Amino acid sequence: MYSYIGIAFGASMLIIVSMASALSMNRYDATCPNVEPIVAKVVRDATSRDKTVPATLLRMHFHDCFIRGCDGSILLESRGGNKAERDAPPNKSLHAFYVIEAAKRAVEAVCPAVVSCADILAFAARDAVVLSGGPRWDVPKGRKDGRTSKASETSTLPSPAFNVSQLEKSFALRGLSPQELVALIGAHTLGFAHCSSFEKRIRNFNSTHDVDPTLRPSFAGALRGACPLKNKPPNAGVAMDPSSTTFDTNHYKFILNRQALFASDQSLLTAPQTKALVYKFATSKRAFHTAFAKAMIKMSSLNGGQEIRKDCRFVN
Incomplete structure (x- = not known):
């Protein structure tokens, strides 16, 4: 989970909270019914090769949700003069972006332009916990992916020195x-x-x-x-x-x-x-x-995205 989790304040928080009402448990029942088993298999296969994958996926989800809501902004790569969240010091040790990218490709092959990267990351974090012996929960679905990712915003992440x-x-x-x-x-x-x-x-x-x-x-x-x-x-x-x-x-x-x-x-x-x-x-x-x-259900319901990305690394 560390280096802890933070979020943008003020008006943006109101937007994120209002978006949470759009989520539902049956969002993909008709449009992509096998999305969760597809993601779970990718996470399971990656974990079989690297036992550190679950911890980093869980931390990645926390760090995503508490900057701009669970909008997949942590998955965006730095481009041009913009340094993205994933390249900020608190996220430098995250090493499993390839897992989410592989899961996205697998989902796109079956259900193109239907499931957001933010939802895939939420599923993967839940699957990571289950694979580690933790509880399973139903993940609310329907997050949208954000178009903004700034390394500077990770300065809002709480410190390990907090009281x-x-x-x-x-x-x-x-x-x-x-x-x-x-x-x-x-x-x-x-x-x-x-x-x-x-x-x-x-x-x-x-x-x-x-x-x-x-x-x-x-x-x-x-x-x-x-x-x-x-x-x-x-x-x-x-x-x-x-x-x-x-x-x-x-x-x-x-x-x-x-x-x-x-x-x-x-x-x-x-x-x-x-x-x-x-x-x-x-x-x-x-x-x-x-x-x-x-x-986790409550935290992961924060969302402030705008689109469903074709590639988790770049905006459409």
Whole structure:
């Protein structure tokens, strides 16, 4: 999910919310009834070759939805003088664009000009979770693809250094509740984190602490070993948790054990409501999966696009 998710503010948010009402569960029943199995096969085949695909597809969907709504803008390539979202620092580590492009080609071969890239990405993110052992949900359909993608807009993505108040405000501006915030942060059970996203917690934290005091000292020592000051590999980092390809409740357990990589995630324990939800999800896979599926449906219903792209990389 990281480097977290953000969205354009103000009038654009009103447009996105109003578009959500146009989505439906049966949008392609007559025009492209096999779209979801087609996408699922492409995701399954890609995952069989690369176990990191589900985590990056899920993160890609989050980053798409919270800039301009779920409009596939993250899939557009930079052209001319415009640097697109996918080339911005928060998205540089995303490596599975080829999966969405392959799924789009497969869908276009059967149902040309019917299914948006944004819908395909929403299906793929759901399939990624299912393949990792997580819940399945019915994805609302009918998103349109956007025509604008600007790397500069990714500066609105919340920081891994946010405290719980900043997180709650950020998610509330997108219409998401504290429960949905905590549920969606559970996506951090999948994937890999680069040292840059947590390095400030393990060295020279502030004037009185070298290490963030909310971080378990033994864990901080292990992170320092993985992120050395000298001769650090360019993509140095650590798995989100030891079972980082399985959609489980371990991330919440790590928060409770003061072993969350991101200060933002650890800060969930500093507010009564979010702390109670961390305990709830850590101890009940059923509660977590149910809450996550509902939050994903709500989040993925944000849309502000204008067209159905023929190629996910370029506007029509």
